[in-house]
Amino acid sequence: MSRIVSIDYGKKRSGIAVSDTLQLIANGLTTVATHELFDFIMDYVRKEPVERIIIGLPKQMNNEYSENMKNIEPFVRRLKKALPDLPIEYVDERFTSVLAHQAMIDGGLKKKARQNKALVDEISATIILQSYLESKRN
DSSP, rough: OOOOEEEEOOSSSEEEEEOOSSSOEEEEEEEEEGGGGGHHHHHHHSSEEEEEEEEEBBOTTSOOTTTTHHHHHHHHHHHHHHHEEEEEEEEEEETTTHHHHHHHHTTTTTTHHHHHHHHHHHHHHHHHHHHHHHHEEE
């Protein structure tokens, strides 16, 4: 089987997670500067078998899109044009930053490490992907 890639798209940097080849477990991969994200994804897809890409859907509590959606949509259009045979799906990303911080606390990370926004983005991407994988199983 192939991997599923998840992106927690941010204005400055984006967290990236990938599944194992059996698509059971999400693992944080890295965080990249958002202006380098397209090239990073294209390079990754050339090197690894990827079945689909999951993008965090930025919604507010009232179910409206957050302002970051205006940045995400052009990126997704560009990806779809470059990778027309690769499905790209959105997954609700509400609460992923809160869950990421809680995971860091539960994991015993010190306060200084929990302030690492790049790590929060990577963990958020992992949570987005894990929730997708679990919903696929159910």
